Amino acid sequence: MSIVYLEKHRLFEIRTARTSYLFGVNEKGTVQHLYWGAPVEAADCAGLLRGRHHSSFDADVDRETEEYGGWGGCGYAEPGLKATFADGVRDVRLNYEGYEIWGDNELVLRLKDEHYELRVDVRYKAVPEHDLIERYVQVSNGEAQPVRIEQVMAAIWSVQRLPAYRMTHVAGRWAGEYQLRRTFLSEGKKTIESRRGFTGPHANPWLAIDDGSAGEETGSVWFGALGWSGNWKIVAEKTTFGHVRIAGGVNDFDGAFSLAPGASYTSPVFVGGFTAGGFGGMSRSLHRYERECVLPTRKLRKVLYNSWEATEFAVTAEGQKALARQAARLGVERFVVDDGWFGQRHSDRAGLGDWYVNPEKFPNGLQELIDEVKSLGMEFGLWVEPESVNPDSELYRKHPEWTYQFPTRTGTQLRNQLLLNLGLPEVKSFVLGFMTDLLSTYDIRFIKWDMNRTVTEPGVVPLREHFEESGRPEYDGHPEGAVSLGGAEPWTGSAGMEGIEHSGGSVWLRHAEHLYEIWAELRARFPDVEFETCAGGGSRIDLGILRYADQAWISDNTDARDRLAIQEGFSYAYAPAVMMCWVTESPHGFNGRSLPLSYRFHSSMMGGLGIGADIGKWPDDEIAEAAAYVELYKRIRPIVLEGDLYRLEPLGPGNGQERSNLAVYEYVGPDGEEAVAFVFLQSQHFGSELLHLPLRGLDPQAAYEVRVNEGEPAVRSGSTLLHLGVPIGLRGDYKSLLIRLKKLP
Known part of the structure; x- marks a missing residue:
């Protein structure tokens, strides 16, 4: 069994193929973390389970390694849960009430406040073959009045005493994502986070801890990755008593919400692991887990051509057909039309939100191009950006109230666009509706789903007013196949958003939750369509969205030399199986650097291969050379994507x-x-x-x-x-x- 309870010692052990994870209930009732690392004999560790007192200033030192706890009493570390009850009490004291073990690899710890009917189920699922543990919590309000939830972390992880603590993570910006960073932790907190409404390019919800000596293939490494595509936070806190405590979950910044009587909230999944095989061992463990347990399918990425760099907004049916014929000569398997095919979309200043085929650009409709692409032996794909709208669009003129807004503020335009409030049921219905119509009407096998701006002015109109104005949405409730809040997995059940007020901090939650539900429903309705997650490059990539996305666009920077650094940082946490890499022009427009075609192809063959250059201008000898690389890639593709x-x-x-x-x-x-x-x-x-x-x-x-x-x-x-x-x-x-x-x- 992967999970056992040693009743004599009040110890829990989660055992994977190469690790032990131990915690227990000490004499004070604290659920205390004891050990995480290479396999040990659990009973031998029983002496570690004890309360600790240093002084009146540090009365409950054992709470620094509490497995999960609330803000209250003498607990001053980053809390798992912070809440305010209806009577104004802001103190949460969670007592251990028992446990359940489901099958061989699932555990639920039952915690309850000592006075109020507020319950927390701390859930674990062992993934023994990958040496990983999935964790999340479910908070339930049994009170007669709402409880204000101010912070709720998906998990608290503890790393026992090391001679030093080095934290590895990634940082960056647009066109410079996934830059590797390493820093030694001193006492205090190191926080990585996003407050921008999506995962973000400036940080990613993954980190690793070692003692400063681990290398690529040697040394002990503790690591974790959070699956949430909205605002998130991970805090690594080093205490003066020689512990590092890692808390991660939905960001509490502007994130408080009211939990109604009888309602529950389910957090995202925070997966953690340990390896004695260095950072390479960590990456291979995560990659296998993602391929086998996270990604929606095991399909290999098709060689893709995207027409953006060749045409930008100047899309025409004849121009796209000419590019498709060139792409077929290269051996491309999927032809994708990017921005500019719809509405009055002649630049980034207008048309976004009007999802009909432009009749001037496609006088015979989109089907003419699709038929041409298919006749050339390729699948057809399309770019969309469903969450955004230009003020110069039919959609905005009809529904200005659908955007994020505060009544006394002018909405900030980024890339000449505003963001739709996806948390509103009528907006969710609109997006699901037009995407359903698009995929039902045309033989589209691939969707590149983009999001080219952050969330600003995250105001919200009361839910009741929108029902009165717009009526019942066409698509209502939780679609079949949708998951609970935060992308918790199917085995957890679905808590949904019922009972969480539609105002304040919940606006951030609803956007990500409704996005997941839309993607889940589209995948259920159109199982042959593959989806790519893209947000101005690599700003929405995490273990939450990867439960729905087949592949990921990791950066708008396609300079092959820059891409080596971006792809390397990406590979620390995420599998090459999802990483899309394009061959583009030389000299490159971003850096002005000239690189050989061989270098550009080799750089792009290390994940899913794409081509984004203006191949209509390539001479025959360059087409022939590129076609040889494409053919070679197809032969090695299973090794790269599954190895x-x-x-x-x-x-x-x-x-x-x-x-x-x-x-x-x-x-x-x-x-x-x-x-x-x-x-x-x-x-x-x-x-x-x-x-x-x-x-x-x-x-x-x-x-x-x-x-x-x-x-x-x-x-x-x-x-x-x-x-x-x-x-x-x-x-x-x-x-x-x-x-x-x-x-x-």
């Missing part, structure tokens, strides 16, 4: 070292029979000598056929490849090569 990733020479900083001039990434296929490695040299210095590149993940007893850049094969033993490596003879600036390995019988 294990090894960052052999990371580009980002590690252990205080300067950035490397060489970047090398190896993928070993799921059956271990094949592997590929991508090698990138940024610039040549001082006539560097020939290097040997040791590989990983191979069988030392086997022999392998080794092929470099499709050259003549050589046969090498696995032990030689692991310990001596493959000779690398790159010279010059921005050079790259691809190594393919196949195990011989």
Whole structure:
């Protein structure tokens, strides 16, 4: 069994393939965390379960490692729950009331306030094969009056005493997302968060903790990722008593809501894990988990062409057909029309929100282009941005009250657009309705769902007034297949939003919840359609949206050199199976950098391959070269998208070292029979000598056929490849090569 209760010691153990997670109920009734790491004998740890007192200023030190608790009494650490009761009491004291174990791998801790009928179920699900634990909470109000919820974290994780605590996370901005950051924690709090209404490009809800000595393949690493696509917060708090406590969940900033009598709230899922295999072991664990337990399907990404960079808003049926014919010559499998196909969308200043096919651009309708694309052997895809609206649009002129707004403020326009209040039932109905019509009318197999602005002026009109003005929405209630608030998984049941007031902080909750419900319903109605999550680049990627999205657009920056850094940081938490990478023009418009076609393709072949250049201008020899790369990618695609990733020479900083001039990434296929490695040299210095590149993940007893850049094969033993490596003879600036390995019988 993955979860056991040792009644004699009042200890709970969650055991995975390579880890132990222990907590228990001490003599004071505190549910106290004890240990998380490599496997131990649980009973031997019973002596750790005890209350601790230091002074009147630190009366309950054991609460620093409380498994989950409220703000109240002598608890001063970042709380799991902060609430105000109807009588004005702002003190939450949760007592342990019991537990349930469901099957082999699910546990529910029952907690209740000592006076009020406020209950908290702390839920765990072990994922033993991936050494992970999924956690979330459900808060239920049994009082006769509403309870104001001011903060509720999905989980509290504790990392026991280490000689030092180093936190690894990512930071960035638009066109510079997923930049790796490492910092040592001193006493106090280190907070990463988003207050912008979505996951955000400036931080991502994932982090890792080690003692400062862990490397890519060695060392103990504790890590966690939160599945929530709205405002979120993760706090790593180091105490003066030698603990680090990690709290994560929906951001409490402007986030308070009223929980009605009989209502309940279900938090997002916060998954955590431990590995003794360094940051590489952490990443491979998360990647396997995402592929097998999170993503909606296991389909491999199709080679995609997107017409945005070729045409921008100047979309015409004839122009798109010409691009489609060129894309077919490259071996593309999916042709996608980006912005500019609908309404009066001739620039980013008008038309957004009017989701009808522009009759001037498509005089014979959209079907003419779809028929052409299909006749060329490709699927058809389309770009949409359903959550936004231009003030210069029919939709806004008809329904200005559908946007986020405060009555005494002028709405902020970002990219010449406002944001629809997706929390309103009539807005949710509108979005679900036009998307249903679009996907029912046309044979569309792919949707790129974009969101090009943050949330501003998050005002809300009372729910009752909208029902009176607009009537009952066409699509009402929770769609079939929808999940509970925060993307809690199907095994948790669905709490929904009933009983949470439609004002104040709940506006942030409702936007993300309704987005999930729309995507869930569209997936149920159109199971053959694949979806890409995009928000001005990589601003909406997390374990919440990835339960509905097949793939993710991680940055609008398609410069192949910049992309190496972005893709590397992304890979720490998220699988290459969802990462879309485009080959675009050289010199690149963002940096003005010129890069060889080989370098651009190799950079983009490390995830889902896309092409976004103006291929109508490519000469025949470049088309032929690109087609060869596309064909090669199709052969190695299962290895890249389903295999294990090894960052052999990371580009980002590690252990205080300067950035490397060489970047090398190896993928070993799921059956271990094949592997590929991508090698990138940024610039040549001082006539560097020939290097040997040791590989990983191979069988030392086997022999392998080794092929470099499709050259003549050589046969090498696995032990030689692991310990001596493959000779690398790159010279010059921005050079790259691809190594393919196949195990011989």
